[in-house]
Amino acid sequence: MLVLIIIPILFPFVWMLMSSFKTQVDIISWPPKFVFTPVMQNYNRVFVEQNFLRYMKNSVVVSVVSVVLSLILGLPAAYTIARYKQQKLSMFILIARLMPGISFLMPWYIVFSRLHLMDSYVALILSHMLICLPLVVWVMAPYFDSVPRELEEAAMVDGLTQQKAFFFILIPLSGPGVVTATTLSFIFSWNNFMFSQVLSQQKTRTLPIAVYNFLSYVEVDWGAVMAAAVVIMAPAILLTMFFQKYVVKGLTMGAVKG
Amino acid sequence: MWPTELFGRPLLPTRSFSMIRQSFFERNLRYLFPLPALIFVVVLMVFPVCYTFFLSFTDWSLTSGKPLNVVGLKSYFDVLKEPRFLEALGRTFYFTFGAVIVEMILGITIALILNRAFAGKGVVKTLLLLPLVATPVAIGIVWNLFYDPTIGILNYVLSVMGLPQSGWVSETKSVMPSLILVDIWQWTPMITIIVLAGLAGLSSEPYESAKVDGANARQVLFKITLPMLMPTILTAVILRAIDALKTYDIIYAMTGGGPGYSSENLNILAFKYSFEYFRMGQSAVMLVFLFIVVMGFSLGVMRLRRAFEL
Numbered sequence: 001m002l003v004l005i006i007i008p009i010l011f012p013f014v015w016m017l018m019s020s021f022k023t024q025v026d027i028i029s030w031p032p033k034f035v036f037t038p039v040m041q042n043y044n045r046v047f048v049e050q051n052f053l054r055y056m057k058n059s060v061v062v063s064v065v066s067v068v069l070s071l072i073l074g075l076p077a078a079y080t081i082a083r084y085k086q087q088k089l090s091m092f093i094l095i096a097r098l099m100p101g102i103s104f105l106m107p108w109y110i111v112f113s114r115l116h117l118m119d120s121y122v123a124l125i126l127s128h129m130l131i132c133l134p135l136v137v138w139v140m141a142p143y144f145d146s147v148p149r150e151l152e153e154a155a156m157v158d159g160l161t162q163q164k165a166f167f168f169i170l171i172p173l174s175g176p177g178v179v180t181a182t183t184l185s186f187i188f189s190w191n192n193f194m195f196s197q198v199l200s201q202q203k204t205r206t207l208p209i210a211v212y213n214f215l216s217y218v219e220v221d222w223g224a225v226m227a228a229a230v231v232i233m234a235p236a237i238l239l240t241m242f243f244q245k246y247v248v249k250g251l252t253m254g255a256v257k258g
Numbered sequence: 259m260w261p262t263e264l265f266g267r268p269l270l271p272t273r274s275f276s277m278i279r280q281s282f283f284e285r286n287l288r289y290l291f292p293l294p295a296l297i298f299v300v301v302l303m304v305f306p307v308c309y310t311f312f313l314s315f316t317d318w319s320l321t322s323g324k325p326l327n328v329v330g331l332k333s334y335f336d337v338l339k340e341p342r343f344l345e346a347l348g349r350t351f352y353f354t355f356g357a358v359i360v361e362m363i364l365g366i367t368i369a370l371i372l373n374r375a376f377a378g379k380g381v382v383k384t385l386l387l388l389p390l391v392a393t394p395v396a397i398g399i400v401w402n403l404f405y406d407p408t409i410g411i412l413n414y415v416l417s418v419m420g421l422p423q424s425g426w427v428s429e430t431k432s433v434m435p436s437l438i439l440v441d442i443w444q445w446t447p448m449i450t451i452i453v454l455a456g457l458a459g460l461s462s463e464p465y466e467s468a469k470v471d472g473a474n475a476r477q478v479l480f481k482i483t484l485p486m487l488m489p490t491i492l493t494a495v496i497l498r499a500i501d502a503l504k505t506y507d508i509i510y511a512m513t514g515g516g517p518g519y520s521s522e523n524l525n526i527l528a529f530k531y532s533f534e535y536f537r538m539g540q541s542a543v544m545l546v547f548l549f550i551v552v553m554g555f556s557l558g559v560m561r562l563r564r565a566f567e568l
Contacts, residue, residue: 002382005368009385009447013392015411016400028409031418073298076291084288093295096303098556100504102525103545106313106532107306130302133295161284163291191393193507198533208395212511215399222403229396236391244384247391251448252455 013233020226027222042227046214052231055210059232061121062196062206063189066128067182073129074136074181079166081137082144090141097134101194104130109198119201127195132185139184139250143177144170180246180253187236187247207232307549313542320536329539337543342519346527347547352434353523354502357441362495364442365449366487370479372450373457383454386447394444398511401440402427405512427513430520437521440508445501449494456490457483492563496556503552524548 019027021038046052081090108127109118117123147170155165171178196206205213211228240247283290317333318326337343372382389397404412405426413423426436464482473481484491506525509515515522515530522530524544531541 001371002376005371006382006385008443009389012397012400012404012443013388015404016396019403027403030409031414032409032411073295077295080288080291086288086292089292089296093299096299098500098552099303099307100525100545100548100552102506102528102532103310103549104303104306106538106541106545107309108302109533110309110538111306126302129298133298137295161281162287163284166291187391191391191395191507193393193395193511194529208393208507211393211399212395225399226403229393229399232393233396236393237388240387240391241384244380244387247387248383248451248455251390252452 013237016226016229019222020230022223022226024221024223027226042221042223043231045221045224046227046231052207052210052228055205055207056231058121058200058204059190059206059208062124062128062204063186065121066125066132066189067185069125070129070132070136070185071178071182074133075140075171075178076166078137078140079144079170081141083149090137093134093137096130097138101131105195105198112199118199119203121204123199124196124204124206127199128189128192131188131192131195135185135188135250136181139181139253140174140177142253143174143180147173176246176249179243180250183239183243183246184250187239190236310542310545313538314546316539316542318537318539320538333539333543337540337547342522343527343544345519346522346524346544347551349434349521350503350523350525350548350551353438353441353505354499356435356438357445357502358495358499360438360442361446361449361498362491365446365494366453366484366491368446369450369453369457370483372454383451386451388447389444390448392444394507395511397440397444398508401443402512405436427521428517430517433513433517433521437509437512440512441502441505444508445498449498452490452494453487456487460486489563492559496559496563499559500552500556503548503555524551 018034018036020042021040022033022036023039023041026033026036077089077093080086105127108123112118112120112123151169151173152162152165155169156162160168191208192206193208193212196209197212200206200209211225211232214225214228314333315328315330316326317329317336318324372379404410405428407413407423407425407428410426412426416423424432424436427433460483464486465478468478468482504525505523506529509521509523509526510529513521515526519527525548528541528544528548531537531544535541
């Protein structure tokens with residue numbers, strides 16, 4: 001029974017990985033081949049010919065900076081939402097999660113063009129932050145809520161200001177929550193397609209767009225496309241494998257009470 | 259006694275609450291802490307959304323060379339008359355209902371099956387997460403390979419089983435179900451994981467009394483488990499349905515809205531109007547509709563959920 005569940009889930013990944021090591025001939029053969037001699041030429045094509053490292057760099061820069069900035073903005077906001085029950089603020093920030101991204105994208109496109117910020121890290125990071133910030137608040141507000149107030153109050157009695165108590169006491173204690181928020185935000189930023197598609201061009205193109213463009217450039221060179229797909233999914237998958245507990249917690253938080 | 263204060267400021271770090279002099283920052287922490295986030299959201303979300311709303315009352319088109327004219331509801335009428343819009347609207351609902359209903363049933367079922375301790379449960383949970391965290395574009399590419407009519411493995415399986423082959427995403431009549439299938443593959447695990455967490459949080463009393471009363475498995479399932487899980491399930495449904503209404507990545511990467519226009523949903527159509535045809539006024543109208551659909555749906559399900567909680 002378990003196998004019936006696992007096979008459909010895993011199969012696309014396995015096939016993708018296998019195909020990335022196949023020659024074009026092997027991929028298009030019928031019936032589809034399960035046994036074949038692996039080759040490295042697809043990865044060669046992806047990294048050397050198509051300069052994928054630059055796109056990787058762009059993705060890393062955009063996602064890391066977005067997540068960091070979202071934490072800087074979001075953790076304090078989550079704190080006051082939890083401690084002072086600022087429901088309206090919470091709703092306000094979380095609405096950004098519900099809204100269709102394209103309703104901001106259109107005005108952004110107009111404004112960023114006028115400001116000559118197209119194809120800049122600034123535009124991309126700002127747009128990605130709108131994905132990460134609500135996630136940080138969504139995960140951390142209930143988390144802070146579950147940490148007893150007494151800890152900060154004790155720290156304050158000992159002479160710390162509230163902000164210092166927040167920074168030096170509460171945040172270190174909230175390690176798991178922060179890991180959850182960071183991992184989830186990073187993954188969703190990394191995978192983002194729409195914002196990057198419109199706001200980035202040659203200089204700052206991120207991996208999802210590069211993978212998509214690959215489809216048109218190489219005219220369905222399936223092997224290369226599969227290799228590109230493996231490359232782009234690798235970080236998210238690795239993160240998930242190591243932080244499975246946190247990712248699950250982040251996804252279920254807010255859905256399940258208590 | 260030594261002085262504990264000098265020039266009005268406490269000398270020593272030790273202070274009791276009665277002697278605290280909080281800085282301006284600390285006194286107003288509850289406003290200052292969230293302020294950057296608030297400003298950010300207002301600038302990057304509220305203004306753009308208002309601008310979009312405003313644009314929906316214009317007939318602005320970047321390529322026409324005409325300046326922006328406020329035309330009231332003209333763009334609304336233009337869009338509503340456009341059959342492509344109405345079809346996209348319909349497809350948005352079709353996709354969402356089709357995908358979410360199956361995901362719900364399948365997701366709950368799998369969660370119920372997995373809801374026991376077994377060796378490797380953590381591994382299974384990790385595997386369940388993989389479709390969720392995989393890049394939609396990459397998933398679209400792999401599934402395009404599966405769906406390829408000549409070299410794809412799905413048609414091969416069908417041929418081996420003696421069933422007729424399908425055009426999958428290359429044929430108008432099968433493209434939406436094919437896309438829905440991909441969405442099901444990708445997001446059922448999310449429902450499963452949320453329901454699993456919900457199951458873990460259920461109290462055991464009702465089950466014990468049910469055992470005492472001699473209830474059979476089906477009664478337990480339908481009269482105890484599912485009703486208790488309803489708030490969790492509904493939350494999962496809201497989250498999933500909202501995302502399904504907004505689906506973009508998968509459809510764009512796999513079919514670009516095609517063949518022809520037959521897999522366009524509202525999001526894809528609005529995108530095309532904005533960034534391929536540059537008819538900003540009309541695309542703004544579509545976005546207003548998309549927004550109404552998403553918000554209306556969320557409010558509706560939230561109300562339903564409140565009913566179940568009471």
